[in-house]
Amino acid sequence: MKAKILLIGCMLSALAGTDASAAVITMNPIAGVKPNTSNPYTTGMSSDYTSLLTATGIGRGAGITGVNVNDTYSANGFATGGTLNTANNDYFTFTITASPGYQIDFSGFTFNGQRINSGPSSLVLRSSLDGYTSNIDAVVTTSTSAANHTINLSAYQDITDAITFRLYGYNATNNFGQGQYSVNSYEFDGTVGAVPEPQSLALVGVGSLMMVGYLRRTRKEADAVA
Numbered sequence: 001m002k003a004k005i006l007l008i009g010c011m012l013s014a015l016a017g018t019d020a021s022a023a024v025i026t027m028n029p030i031a032g033v034k035p036n037t038s039n040p041y042t043t044g045m046s047s048d049y050t051s052l053l054t055a056t057g058i059g060r061g062a063g064i065t066g067v068n069v070n071d072t073y074s075a076n077g078f079a080t081g082g083t084l085n086t087a088n089n090d091y092f093t094f095t096i097t098a099s100p101g102y103q104i105d106f107s108g109f110t111f112n113g114q115r116i117n118s119g120p121s122s123l124v125l126r127s128s129l130d131g132y133t134s135n136i137d138a139v140v141t142t143s144t145s146a147a148n149h150t151i152n153l154s155a156y157q158d159i160t161d162a163i164t165f166r167l168y169g170y171n172a173t174n175n176f177g178q179g180q181y182s183v184n185s186y187e188f189d190g191t192v193g194a195v196p197e198p199q200s201l202a203l204v205g206v207g208s209l210m211m212v213g214y215l216r217r218t219r220k221e222a223d224a225v226a
Contacts, residue, residue: 022107023048026055026096027187035073036066040093049192052102056095058183061166063089067180074182078120078169086132090120090169092183097162103195106153109165111186113149115142118178120169125151128164142169146184153190160195 028045035041040059047055060066064075079088098104109125123140126132137151156163165188172179 022189023191025049025053025104025106025188025190025192026094027185028057029185030058030073030183031071033070034068035071036060036068036075039066041073052099052192053104054097054099056093058186059093061089061091061093064091064169067182069182072182072184074180076119076178076180077175078172078179078181080170080172080175080179082122082171084122084124084168084170086126086168088170091166092169093164093166094186094188095162095164096188098160098192101195102160102192104156104159104163104190104192106156106159106188106190108153108189109151109186110189111149111167112146112184113142113182114146114184115144115172115181116178117144118172118174119144119181120172120179122171123149123167123169123181126166126168127156128162128166129156132166132168136165142181153188156190 024047026045026047028041028043030041030044032041032043035043038057040057042057045055045057047053058073060073060075063079064077067074067076073092075092078090079085096104113123115121119142121142123142124135125140126134126136136153136155140149140151167183169179169181
């Protein structure tokens with residue numbers, strides 16, 4: 001009987017799934033001729049979940065202007081000043097939407113980029129979930145040489161609606177046709193899975209309760225024998 005209880009509890013709890021290794025939600029190495037001429041740029045995109053989501057690729061806000069450079073998504077006109085003003089619309093943008101019946105669990109956002117000397121020295125990632133009001137993770141300090149940066153997205157779980165991330169740039173030294181930053185590649189990682197059915201969640205709860213009850217009863221029996 002005890003073995004059956006444990007077996008049933010484990011089987012029911014397994015319906016919740018286990019943490020899977022993070023895979024590529026969407027990515028682009030950005031290898032093309034003058035990618036900036038597209039807003040957004042989609043050529044070369046790939047995903048481990050092609051049939052479970054849609055992604056717009058990389059685009060830019062109205063406050064910056066595309067720059068003709070091959071194999072990178074480049075723009076200039078980022079604002080000067082050490083404080084971000086989102087009204088300037090100086091950002092790169094990415095929108096990802098789970099297919100009906102599925103949810104996205106993000107783990108991280110990694111990108112490779114660089115600025116010219118007068119380009120934005122600070123970048124922050126924000127999302128549409130709070131109207132782009134708060135930074136996700138720490139401020140990224142840019143470099144004049146190509147550098148990889150990773151932003152933790154582990155707080156973004158169970159996303160079933162469209163979500164837009166904006167990579168804002170600011171703190172440039174010259175934005176008059178300068179203030180240039182380039183994203184050379186990017187990748188969103190995480191997992192995509194089916195939204196759990198309510199009855200499945202109920203079964204998981206039952207399984208957990210059975211296991212807890214069994215463990216408590218076993219502990220009492222052990223105490224009585226002692």
